[in-house]
Amino acid sequence: MFSPLIDELMSSLRCLPGVGPKSAQRMALHLLERDRVGAERLARSLHKAIEGVGRCRRCRTLTEQELCGICRNERRDPGLLCVVETPADVLAIEQAGTYQGKYFVLLGHLSPIDGVGPEDIGIDQLLQLLQQEPVTEVILATNPTVEGEATAFYISERAKNLNVTVSRIAHGVPLGGELEFIDGGTLAHAFSSRRSL
Amino acid sequence: MFSPLIDELMSSLRCLPGVGPKSAQRMALHLLERDRVGAERLARSLHKAIEGVGRCRRCRTLTEQELCGICRNERRDPGLLCVVETPADVLAIEQAGTYQGKYFVLLGHLSPIDGVGPEDIGIDQLLQLLQQEPVTEVILATNPTVEGEATAFYISERAKNLNVTVSRIAHGVPLGGELEFIDGGTLAHAFSSRRSL
Numbered sequence A, B: 001m002f003s004p005l006i007d008e009l010m011s012s013l014r015c016l017p018g019v020g021p022k023s024a025q026r027m028a029l030h031l032l033e034r035d036r037v038g039a040e041r042l043a044r045s046l047h048k049a050i051e052g053v054g055r056c057r058r059c060r061t062l063t064e065q066e067l068c069g070i071c072r073n074e075r076r077d078p079g080l081l082c083v084v085e086t087p088a089d090v091l092a093i094e095q096a097g098t099y100q101g102k103y104f105v106l107l108g109h110l111s112p113i114d115g116v117g118p119e120d121i122g123i124d125q126l127l128q129l130l131q132q133e134p135v136t137e138v139i140l141a142t143n144p145t146v147e148g149e150a151t152a153f154y155i156s157e158r159a160k161n162l163n164v165t166v167s168r169i170a171h172g173v174p175l176g177g178e179l180e181f182i183d184g185g186t187l188a189h190a191f192s193s194r195r196s197l
Helices: A004-013 A021-034 A036-052 A087-096 A123-132 A146-162 A184-192 B004-013 B021-034 B036-052 B087-096 B123-132 B146-162 B184-192
Strands: A077-084 A101-105 A137-140 A165-168 B077-084 B101-105 B137-140 B165-168
Touching: A004 A021, A004 B036, A021 A036, A021 B036, A021 B087, A036 B004, A036 B021, A036 B036, A077 A087, A077 A123, A087 A101, A087 B021, A123 A146, A137 A146, A146 A165, B004 B021, B021 B036, B077 B087, B077 B123, B087 B101, B123 B146, B137 B146, B146 B165
Parallel strands: A077 A101, A077 A137, A137 A165, B077 B101, B077 B137, B137 B165
Antiparallel strands: none
């Protein structure tokens, strides 16, 4: 409909999550009509990030250095290791601001149906790290989904003989949530995990 | 929080319309974790589009050639000229599929408060085109906003002495719309522009 270059730009924008044909058209025309400087900057940033960003050698999160900022930070508690599924989870926990230990990022979860096994999510590297570093507690913070729970269970089984405490983050009613709008599974979990006061 | 290159990518993605900090983070991590091929392709498409895409010499729409596909198409009726605000409007009308004439794209609308005058939206070029080409009717299809209406009125005044019919697209209740949910202004317009059957 438009010229080939504009059509190509629209179809390339579709690789962004949550961007359908209408949004892609709006984005392409916005960039070309009103923000060519921003578009050029975006092209450069994309290129540089793809070239430069790899995985942290220790925790597997995304970084352009060999070790990410958190792994290099000597003020973080080396005795605590939090296992999460994605770099976005690291960011969410960091923004909460209370956790002072280190991380290990699986970059996925066990999912036999998609052909994702323990070797794909770095379980061997995780176990090796538990043996080499002075870790006393592994906190499993995978998502509370079927796959996330299965992954947490698998890791806890494998870590049993390694002389570390394995814990799972608590699940229950979120702060500020109203009971009326909480799903049944969460409520059931909140009751079964109740604590005496 | 992340490494500099990832932070830079996130902030660059903010130039896209409708993308806030959370979406930008999601997009950046998605591209780096799961779709580096798509990201590289997007960077290339952006670069090529910025370099290659300019304005059509005749109708001012976005194109990488001197004349856009519609202006070059000799089967389009040269007697009809539709004036729209943006290239996206051209696309919307083309998708409706009934209009067979040509276009003129203002790339904006009159807006004295933002310092946008007639020279910024190519009014002189439009009037020149009306004199040089065998146009018999100008269809004003600017948006039904205050600025769009003012722009349509201004063009109709300037085109009066040029021996062309000037018309405005109809405004009223959209097809498939339910009266209950139509705003008062549109309803008032639909009543005042009623046609006898």
